[in-house]
Amino acid sequence: MSTAFDRYEEPSPWSTASDAFGPGDPELTRRQLLLASSGVLAAAGLSPVPAAAAAGSGRAEPTAAVRLRVNGRPVELEVDLRQSLLDVLREKLALTGTKKGCNQGACGACTVLLDGRRINACLTLAAMHDGAEITTVEGLAQGEQLHPLQAAFIEHEGFQCGYCTAGQLMSGVACIREGHAGSADEVRAWMSGNICRCGAYPGIVEAIVEVGKERSS
């Protein structure tokens, strides 16, 4: 049985490229406008949302107040305990670059960095991460300046459907940082948590190997 939190419209895959590099975009995407008009973006602002669940009250509340730093910006919000970190990023913070594929830890589309380490945002409860530092694909670019791996993805044509791209980028950035990008074979093994089923995969692997070499040299 699905809950209110499972039911929402999946974005069209064609909006992905602009989502993936969101903050760098001069224009709001159509969906950001829709979300803004529905009030969702308000939660993404820096203004604290009042927290109803008083910590330490005897009776447990179905919601929890959570403070996060998302892409360097402090955010304070109230979440339903059942909401995954992925759902909070997408629905409450309107950071729709991170994708929901399987929602079961099996595809990697939802990969984000949690305190610098890559994780699946679909298999963790947002309420368990008070105080955490989250980096999503929207946080990779420095303004208009793409992250080297984003640039390498473009150069090596690491996009096709584009749906898995945000997760591939986040996992790729972590893979390089971990020192697991020494060869194409090593990259394939350490990127196994990110499933790309299309012709873009060789380009994805090349891009990660290339940026990995630059970083280690």
Add this chain to the structure above:
Amino acid sequence: MIPFTLQKVSTQSAALQAAASGGRYIAGGTTLIDLMREEVEQPQKLVDINALPLGHIRIEGEELVIGALARMSEVAAHAQVRALQPLIAESLVEGASPQLRNMASVGGNLLQRVRCPYFRMLDAACNKRTPNSGCAALGGLNAGHAIFGTSSHCIATHPSDLAVALVALDATLRVQGPAGLRALPVEALYRLPGRTPHLEHSLAPGELIVEVRVPNAAHARAARYLKVRDRSSYEFAVVSAAAALQVEGGVIRAARVACGGVGTIPWRLRAVENQLVGKPFARASFEQAANIAATGASPSAHNGYKVELLGRTVVRALEMAGERT
């Protein structure tokens, strides 16, 4: 997901108390949240144990000690684990994905639930999910199911790779309960399905796994984990084997062999081990011992291939372990 409450605890006594009042521990959540979303698991109260100081990995005397909240990725990358217990590091790296290993804890890994597809299908009969409802796998698609330790009530394989390594290495758990701390061999943690497949382990309700202790034996340093699966990574085992050897003067002095993907619990092959000890360190010895690996197996309609695959996997794992001696 049905509604639940969440309590964060930072001491073991608070954790035990919360569990005593019906709470369910959550560590990385990578098994539990998945099953809660499918409504296979429906806990009403979660106890977040991540603030407990149980993330340690260290050597104490002759043992490797791993805290229950150490993450799979941290244990696998730890220099002393890799040097003294390469089997543990390998079994972890061969499991799940880098993202999952960053979240998943050692304690949670040992208590993860089966991957039998019917267990997750709410409209299929499954004695493990709903006692006495039947077992859809018995007459269904069972190519991935167990050939050892099965019963007419359940034939699901135990999924943890780490557990196979720990069983081979004679590891012991430290478990904290209301009555205090007790030691529990990892091998004794798991229960055969018998007539009660919904009871998977021997922890009392609310007992907390605190740490894992593994003897740093000589054979542990010459050990390998070989995982055979449908694709080369990010997949559960079809058959796996953990093998450890101690060789002196060309003769096998000690051997440990356990396997995954074949048993309803991690399956230790003691007869194979006994067969190896005292034999020359040679492939012929491995083959001879592996001949009896599948003794007592009871395959179902679609998993008979595991009988042959098991023997071959054991031989290869022993060879690979031998390369480290």
